[in-house]
Amino acid sequence: MLVFAASDKGGTGRSVTSANLAYHRALDGDDVCYLxxxxxxxxxxxxxxxxxxxxxxxxxxxxxxxxxxxxxPLRVDVWARTEHPVLLSRPGGSGRLxxxxxxxxxxxxxxxxENLHRCVDLVLRLKREFDVIIVDLxxxxxxxxxxxxxxxxxxxxxxxxKTRWLVYHRWTRQxxxxxxxxxxxxxxxxxxxxAMGHDSDAxxxxxxxxxxxxxxxxxxxxxxxxxxxxxxxxxCDTQLEEIAAGRGIGKTRVLSSIPLEPVLQWQERLITDEDxxxxxxxxxxxxxxxxxxxxxxxxxxxxxxx
Ligand SMILES: Nc1ncnc2c1ncn2[C@@H]1O[C@H](COP(=O)(O)OP(=O)(O)OP(=O)(O)O)[C@@H](O)[C@H]1O
Ligand SMILES: [Mg+2]
Numbered sequence: 347m348l349v350f351a352a353s354d355k356g357g358t359g360r361s362v363t364s365a366n367l368a369y370h371r372a373l374d375g376d377d378v379c380y381l382x383x384x385x386x387x388x389x390x391x392x393x394x395x396x397x398x399x400x401x402x403x404x405x406x407x408x409x410x411x412x413x414x415x416x417x418x419p420l421r422v423d424v425w426a427r428t429e430h431p432v433l434l435s436r437p438g439g440s441g442r443l444x445x446x447x448x449x450x451x452x453x454x455x456x457x458x459x460e461n462l463h464r465c466v467d468l469v470l471r472l473k474r475e476f477d478v479i480i481v482d483l484x485x486x487x488x489x490x491x492x493x494x495x496x497x498x499x500x501x502x503x504x505x506x507x508k509t510r511w512l513v514y515h516r517w518t519r520q521x522x523x524x525x526x527x528x529x530x531x532x533x534x535x536x537x538x539x540x541a542m543g544h545d546s547d548a549x550x551x552x553x554x555x556x557x558x559x560x561x562x563x564x565x566x567x568x569x570x571x572x573x574x575x576x577x578x579x580x581x582c583d584t585q586l587e588e589i590a591a592g593r594g595i596g597k598t599r600v601l602s603s604i605p606l607e608p609v610l611q612w613q614e615r616l617i618t619d620e621d622x623x624x625x626x627x628x629x630x631x632x633x634x635x636x637x638x639x640x641x642x643x644x645x646x647x648x649x650x651x652x
Contacts, residue, residue, distance in 0.1 A: 359558030370640035388448025409452030526593035
């Protein structure tokens with residue numbers, strides 16, 4: 347399965363949540379690879395605790411590969427190379443977890459037919475090795491997104507590959523509206539995709555939204571706030587649900603909603619079982635919701651029911 351992680355805005359939680367999603371699928375036994383197609387800011391290595399990889403990818407990452415400067419992009423075995431002490435001991439039964447980083451100083455670039463060809467070729471090869479391929483796209487209507495839409499269009503070469511789109515947004519008015527625009531707006535994913543030959547219904551059916559860093563008003567975090575504050579927040583929450591539903595990104599279109607997690611507020615990282623149960627620094631709900639997202643991603647029945 348090919349999974350594109352998209353968002354309209356930056357800082358939505360797209361990379362951190364997608365990396366945790368990759369981790370959970372690998373824990374469940376899938377072979378997973380994570381491609382950093384955030385051309386402008388390829389920093390996924392940090393989330394997997396791979397500090398040396400940023401420098402190592404210089405001239406050998408996905409930018410260099412797509413531009414034809416190297417024949418193969420750098421691959422990093424996360425279990426073997428991470429500096430995260432818990433991840434280093436790869437759990438029994440887990441699948442492979444491999445990062446294909448971008449070049450540190452790569453930057454955005456206009457993509458052409460050659461780049462498209464290399465992208466398709468790479469994904470087709472990865473498909474033989476991995477169960478899940480997660481592609482973290484640059485924010486907004488980027489060149490990376492155009493490449494993804496073109497590659498998966500009928501004339502692109504990946505048209506027959508099972509593909510899913512996750513559109514991330516935070517739980518604020520601006521983010522909700524932006525996420526809806528990115529998908530349904532003028533030149534949004536659906537319109538741009540159809541112009542490239544995608545079937546509108548099929549593309550729509552492949553898209554789900556992921557709400558990230560959502561405050562849970564029932565959490566003890568908010569138990570100290572004044573009644574007026576609480577009532578105001580509750581009202582905002584209800585209004586947000588109405589805005590989301592009115593723009594076609596209401597609950598039935600949401601794959602998962604990841605709670606605001608204090609650990610992630612401070613650090614971009616994978617949340618481990620140990621963080622929850624031994625060190626007790628992360629909330630159990632966050633661990634559960636990341637797991638739920640990972641389950642639902644590949645659950646055709648659930649996906650079809652939405
Ligand atoms: N559930 C969460 N709770 C709290 N903070 C979060 C949560 N998810 C992500 N964050 C934090 O929000 C910030 C932005 O997340 P992230 O880098 O994943 O977003 P992004 O959409 O990939 O941004 P960019 O466009 O810059 O690549 C990070 O500091 C991250 O740790
Ligand atoms: Mg990111």
